[in-house]
Amino acid sequence: xxxxxxxxxxxxxxxxxxxxxxxxxxxxxxxxxxxxxxxxxxxxxxxxxxxxxxxxxxxxxxxxxxxxxxxxxxxxxxxxxxxxxxxxxxxxxxxxxxxxxxxxxxxxxxxxxxxxxxxxxxxxxxxxxxxxxxxxxxxxxxxxxxxxxxxxxxxxxxxxxxxxxxxxxxxxxxxxxxxxxxxxxxxxxxxxxxxxxxx
Numbered sequence: 146x147x148x149x150x151x152x153x154x155x156x157x158x159x160x161x162x163x164x165x166x167x168x169x170x171x172x173x174x175x176x177x178x179x180x181x182x183x184x185x186x187x188x189x190x191x192x193x194x195x196x197x198x199x200x201x202x203x204x205x206x207x208x209x210x211x212x213x214x215x216x217x218x219x220x221x222x223x224x225x226x227x228x229x230x231x232x233x234x235x236x237x238x239x240x241x242x243x244x245x246x247x248x249x250x251x252x253x254x255x256x257x258x259x260x261x262x263x264x265x266x267x268x269x270x271x272x273x274x275x276x277x278x279x280x281x282x283x284x285x286x287x288x289x290x291x292x293x294x295x296x297x298x299x300x301x302x303x304x305x306x307x308x309x310x311x312x313x314x315x316x317x318x319x320x321x322x323x324x325x326x327x328x329x330x331x332x333x334x335x336x337x338x339x340x341x342x343x344x
Contacts, residue, residue, distance in 0.1 A: 176302040177320040178295050182278065182311035185325030192273045192305045193221050199303075200230050204270035208232040209260045211253055211308075212239065212276040220341055235259070236280075253280035257291070267299035278308025281315075288312055 179195070181188040196206045208225065210217070213234035225232045235256025236249065243249045257280070264272050280286045295304060295318055306315060316322050331339075 175300050176298065176304070178315075178318060179303065179305040180311050180316060180319045180322040181305065181307045181325065182309060182316075182322065183324035183326055184309060185327040186330060187325045188307040188309075189221075189275050191323065191325075192275055192307050193225075195305055196225075196230055196271060196273055199271045200228065205268060206230050206271045206273070207263050207269045208273040208275060209256060209263070209277075210234045210236070210275040211256055211280050212236045214238055233259070236276075250280070250283070250285035253283075253285040257286050261290075261294050264294055264298045264302060264304060267302060269302065271303045271305065274304065274306045276308045277306050278311050281308075281312055282310055288314060291315070292318060 179192075181191050193208075196208055199206050208230065210232065213219070214237055215234040217234045222232055233256075236252050237243055260272065260274055260277075263269055277286075277291070281288055281291065292314055295315070298304065306319075311322075
């Protein structure tokens, strides 16, 4: 696969398609497991966009953030509060800021019980498990329990999971998986996080 600079240097002008390139699927509509993973930016942002889309259709949505503190007031919290999408921080921040990793692990386990109950209740059209991959790969949450909950969820419940290094077992179970690829990031060029873009 050519590098980014080669793709930019050799961009080709295309003729817009005049025929539909796919046939409408014949399968039944049902809840999906959706994964946003990878090292690039946009995993949570895409999940929040999905939440907005569902909310705009009058569907019940619940967002759980496994690494954010309950008192977090980032841009998404302020907006979701205004429009009535419940969002709940379950953690105590980035692991390198934690004063007690066992406490962080317990917060993740307690938070998972809330998220699990929300998924299995069937009361929500969409449940977002933002940054859940981190407590999974840190060994704070049992992977088998998450997989079983995803399998046992009510038929019409959609679940969106985000975070880097998503376990392959979840990717195998998922219906839709997107990998955000890091090509460039302003932070690596020495530009600090921008309020309203990163938080």
